[in-house]
Amino acid sequence: MPTQPLTALKPRKTPSQSRSRVTVDAIYEATIQVLLSRGMAGLTTTGVAERAGVSVGTMYQYFPNKQSLVYALNERFLTTLAERVEATCAQMQGRSIAEAAEALVDTYWAAKTERPELTRALYRSVAELETDALLRAFAARVDKATTDMFCRASDFRSPDAGEVNLLLTTVIYGSVRNAFERGLGQEEIAGLKSGLKAMCRAYLEAVGN
Template structure:
């Protein structure tokens, strides 16, 4: 079973989503096609399960990391969040890349959506536990999570060199920290206006 998932990733990386065949996956996993179809009713189910499993593990990991930061300072929270997500995506970059490709096989939209909401909940709870009171936490949290997710994705997509990726990771933390730090004190005279402020008026 694990072998099948691993094989799927390998085939995805070596052959790409177009030339991934159930036969090839089975072969690589060291089982027969028939066996593959005893585990998964069809090809899509295999991909769905692969994504589900991956996102489940990732969600748990993030939830765990969030819980560990409860009550701490917001900067540490952000750093922990970025680091956890980044590490999870980076430590097995091949898996990450493979899963990005699996869009060709299934529409993992709903899975990603659910995953996002789940992480939102965990991080919101974490930030809410902070001593620093954040106004409009829902929006701020959504922004942080979406930004972090996206930046990691973009680092992969742009195929940044390791050093560049590392730099972006550290800067992302700074960015998020600066953002939350600035939340309470909007600098007067700026053109820029946060949605929080505008929404409060509107």
């Protein structure tokens, strides 16, 4: 898989005029629609343009290639997610680690659950993209926020904040994803979520926090 230069995935022009803004938003939304209705394999440039009500040419003025469409979607989604996590982290400053962890579970879960179909589609879309860099950047950003939160927790005394952070975030993010992949009902989801929190709590108590 040849690695593409990142620039090739970035939108071509930042829409400053209002007309452009509308166009770009329409394309974003159309990409989501097509992704949901026809899946990643059925996502064609003409299909997206048609759904967006613009010509292919117009679309290509804002997105240099097909990949950039999905890339932009992921970028948007991840940015929002990161902001939410950061907000939670800021809010949880000085609380106990357990409380912080539980809040993280809630925030992450909520963000992913808001548009479950989109979440699922994006999870899948990632597989075909050169999104490694994007994901890594996102992970770094979020890790920084959560590590900070854990460090400044009222009861923090672990020698290595990074280790705690890695464990908790891996378990939380991974569990959320896996929960998504099983087709679970409301009740099961609720049980899973509280179970996950309980696990985090129990672990932190056990290691002395």
